[in-house]
Amino acid sequence: MRKTDVIIVGYGPTAAVAANILGSLGWQVDVFERSAGVYFLPRAVHFDDEVMRLFQQLGIAEQVEPLTQPVLGMDLVNAAGTTLASYVATESVSSLGWKQGYMFHQPELEQTLRAAVSRFPNVRIHLEHEVLSVKSQAQGAVVQVRSQKGEKDIHAAMVLGCCGAHSITRDAVGGLPFDYGAHQPWIVVDVQLLRDTRLAPATVQYCDPARPSTSIPTPGSTRRFELMLMPGETADQMTSTERIAELLSPWLEPADYRVQRAAVYTFHALVAQRWRQQSLMIAGDAAHLMPPFLGQGLGSGARDVANLCWKIDLVLRGIAHESLLDTYQEEREPHVRALIESDMWLAGIIQSTDQEFARQRDAQMVADPAAATLVPPSPGLGGDLCGSGPADRRPFPQPLIKGKMHDEHLGNGFTLLGNIAPSAWACKVLQLLDTHIETTTCAEITQWMHDKGAIAVVVRPDRYVLATVADANALDIALAPLARHLCMPQI
Ligand SMILES: Cc1cc2nc3c(=O)[nH]c(=O)nc-3n(C[C@H](O)[C@H](O)[C@H](O)COP(=O)(O)OP(=O)(O)OC[C@H]3O[C@@H](n4cnc5c(N)ncnc54)[C@H](O)[C@@H]3O)c2cc1C
Numbered sequence: 001m002r003k004t005d006v007i008i009v010g011y012g013p014t015a016a017v018a019a020n021i022l023g024s025l026g027w028q029v030d031v032f033e034r035s036a037g038v039y040f041l042p043r044a045v046h047f048d049d050e051v052m053r054l055f056q057q058l059g060i061a062e063q064v065e066p067l068t069q070p071v072l073g074m075d076l077v078n079a080a081g082t083t084l085a086s087y088v089a090t091e092s093v094s095s096l097g098w099k100q101g102y103m104f105h106q107p108e109l110e111q112t113l114r115a116a117v118s119r120f121p122n123v124r125i126h127l128e129h130e131v132l133s134v135k136s137q138a139q140g141a142v143v144q145v146r147s148q149k150g151e152k153d154i155h156a157a158m159v160l161g162c163c164g165a166h167s168i169t170r171d172a173v174g175g176l177p178f179d180y181g182a183h184q185p186w187i188v189v190d191v192q193l194l195r196d197t198r199l200a201p202a203t204v205q206y207c208d209p210a211r212p213s214t215s216i217p218t219p220g221s222t223r224r225f226e227l228m229l230m231p232g233e234t235a236d237q238m239t240s241t242e243r244i245a246e247l248l249s250p251w252l253e254p255a256d257y258r259v260q261r262a263a264v265y266t267f268h269a270l271v272a273q274r275w276r277q278q279s280l281m282i283a284g285d286a287a288h289l290m291p292p293f294l295g296q297g298l299g300s301g302a303r304d305v306a307n308l309c310w311k312i313d314l315v316l317r318g319i320a321h322e323s324l325l326d327t328y329q330e331e332r333e334p335h336v337r338a339l340i341e342s343d344m345w346l347a348g349i350i351q352s353t354d355q356e357f358a359r360q361r362d363a364q365m366v367a368d369p370a371a372a373t374l375v376p377p378s379p380g381l382g383g384d385l386c387g388s389g390p391a392d393r394r395p396f397p398q399p400l401i402k403g404k405m406h407d408e409h410l411g412n413g414f415t416l417l418g419n420i421a422p423s424a425w426a427c428k429v430l431q432l433l434d435t436h437i438e439t440t441t442c443a444e445i446t447q448w449m450h451d452k453g454a455i456a457v458v459v460r461p462d463r464y465v466l467a468t469v470a471d472a473n474a475l476d477i478a479l480a481p482l483a484r485h486l487c488m489p490q491i
Pocket of ligand 1: 009010011012013014015032033034035039042043044045046047106129130131132162163164165166167168188265283284285286292294295296297298299300301
């Protein structure tokens with residue numbers, strides 16, 4: 001039986017990010033994908049600054065950025081055309097060093113991620129290979145794969161299921177998903193605009209009980225429309241050319257556009273109860289599904305594997321115990337749930353088809369100035385691996401220093417920044433983690449630490465703040481939860 005370090009099931013965007021990270025860390029990775037090419041139908045169009053920063057870390061921001069256009073904002077508008085609430089993106093870069101959000105087309109992004117994977121000869125991609133079963137064993141796991149050449153079993157130290165909504169790996173991990181009870185079909189249409197139109201420059205959510213709908217600017221001369229299906233409407237009826245023309249008629253004449261892609265999706269809100277069982281793990285849509293109103297599904301998958309892959313690396317290198325892998329769900333699930341719950345709140349406003357409810361909602365939102373500003377949620381990580389200071393469990397900032405992005409000073413592992421003399425025990429932990437140490441840092445980070453009452457900060461490989469600390473004793477305390485998972489003597 002052939003053996004490898006990590007098998008990735010599926011080759012969607014979550015898998016492609018994971019393959020890039022694990023490939024760069026030198027692991028033998030085998031990716032099995034049942035389809036021949038990237039999924040062509042319309043899906044994600046938005047990711048945020050944190051995801052762009054991850055692409056920077058993967059060394060592909062220069063390839064990704066030209067495929068995008070910066071997010072301008074989002075308006076919630078009622079049936080009468082009154083703006084109920086807005087989010088306006090800042091023109092400058094965020095504290096993470098990138099624009100607050102980017103619009104893109106998922107197939108183009110997936111192609112770029114796949115092209116980047118080809119840098120790593122240690123990552124083998126097997127297209128048109130369907131995974132038939134995934135089984136955990138005493139040592140590692142076995143995956144049964146079917147291709148045109150027949151069926152074979154492959155053994156891996158770990159299996160990462162990035163196999164989407166109908167995940168075979170999630171079934172193997174076990175436990176029914178938690179269901180928020182939101183299942184709503186929408187038709188999603190991407191169009192190429194053929195002439196000038198008077199479409200709003202930002203995203204508009206039309207909170208019209210007669211037909212909730214969304215109009216989204218996408219890169220170049222393209223546009224995304226999403227329209228909620230009403231009771232009795234079927235996918236077949238709704239995707240005909242005539243029906244699409246009728247649906248888009250409030251905004252466009254047929255001569256204004258050419259349909260690129262159209263599909264009906266049912267949006268769900270689900271979270272798998274278990275994300276790991278022994279050497280099997282799940283990530284992305286396999287672990288959670290969310291409505292698309294905040295545009296965070298793909299980004300959440302990318303965050304999942306950024307969180308998980310450095311832990312897999314430490315375990316496979318024999319530096320950490322497998323218990324470290326349990327911190328993956330502990331940290332990521334509360335983050336994902338916070339986004340899903342914000343999405344559900346937004347869905348409750350946008351998707352209402354009750355005229356009376358909509359009338360009262362509009363009156364309340366117009367009367368309440370606090371409701372007029374939408375603030376994108378920015379939850380922190382759960383669990384107890386990170387400290388509990390105000391900056392801990394959140395992404396470390398990335399200032400621009402003399403035209404150079406600060407992450408370029410960090411390396412790809414752990415970093416300790418600040419003028420601190422670690423205890424002998426902390427030195428051992430930092431050494432085991434191969435920590436990059438910089439005792440002097442730029443004025444911006446020094447000021448940031450000062451504002452947090454800290455003299456030093458430990459940054460994780462996924463660019464999250466493990467802890468900000470005020471002295472060497474606090475550094476010992478901050479490292480202790482992580483050290484408990486490391487193969488070393490404890491304090
Ligand atoms: C209309 C719509 C709009 C969206 N908008 C946004 C947005 O703006 N921003 C955002 O961040 N997200 C958005 N999303 C969500 C985003 O598209 C998904 O979260 C993302 O595609 C999930 O990626 P994934 O790699 O986890 O899963 P998938 O993309 O589903 O990939 C899973 C892969 O696994 C393969 N596979 C499955 N089972 C097997 C098997 N047994 N053997 C081999 N291969 C297998 C599949 O063929 C597939 O290629 C949107 C989704 C929809 C539907």
